[in-house]
Amino acid sequence: MESTYVKNLIMTVIAASESDVWQEAVTEWEIYDCEEDESCSEECICGKENIKYLYRIRNVINGNTLFPIGSSCIKKFNRTDLKEEASVREGMFRLLHAVDENKYLSLSSDLFSRRLLKYLYDQGAFDTEYNHYDGVNDYEFMLKMFNKRDKSSITIKQDKKIKAVLLNSVKPFLLETLAEKVI
Numbered sequence: 010m011e012s013t014y015v016k017n018l019i020m021t022v023i024a025a026s027e028s029d030v031w032q033e034a035v036t037e038w039e040i041y042d043c044e045e046d047e048s049c050s051e052e053c054i055c056g057k058e059n060i061k062y063l064y065r066i067r068n069v070i071n072g073n074t075l076f077p078i079g080s081s082c083i084k085k086f087n088r089t090d091l092k093e094e095a096s097v098r099e100g101m102f103r104l105l106h107a108v109d110e111n112k113y114l115s116l117s118s119d120l121f122s123r124r125l126l127k128y129l130y131d132q133g134a135f136d137t138e139y140n141h142y143d144g145v146n147d148y149e150f151m152l153k154m155f156n157k158r159d160k161s162s163i164t165i166k167q168d169k170k171i172k173a174v175l176l177n178s179v180k181p182f183l184l185e186t187l188a189e190k191v192i
């Protein structure tokens with residue numbers, strides 16, 4: 010039995026889609042934006058209350074948007090690409106809070122993933138005036154350090170560079186692009 014929430018989701022999405030078939034309708038959508046509501050006071054388009062991440066999704070065929078939609082409803086689309094993007098976007102908010110509190114200035118796997126580093130790079134987070142707005146070397150360095158199985162093999166010099174990149178590139182980037190999306 011499908012819950013009322015799932016029925017609401019399916020009806021709302023299909024009404025805004027070109028296709029009337031759920032399995033086809035889900036392919037028409039992309040994640041357009043995501044905000045974080047720390048008070049969890051909003052209600053998803055399915056009717057479920059207290060969602061934390063407020064996604065805006067956009068229909069790539071007709072331009073319709075739906076907002077707000079929560080993480081668990083994004084998963085109901087059953088699309089790996091959307092699930093992965095949602096996980097990265099939520100990881101970005103966790104990273105924002107961590108760097109904002111100066112907590113984790115290391116490449117710990119509870120905050121970082123290869124996908125998240127790639128997303129940061131694609132968004133230009135490693136581009137600064139110090140590298141002439143070409144962050145590829147810093148990105149590759151960070152990826153290499155993250156991929157090290159034995160983190161104790163990271164030298165003091167490398168560790169300093171990791172902290173410098175996090176402080177001088179990643180932190181300002183997150184504050185500039187995400188801080189206003191925390192409501």
Ligand SMILES: [Zn+2]
Nearest residue numbers: 053055057082
């Ligand atoms: Zn929902």
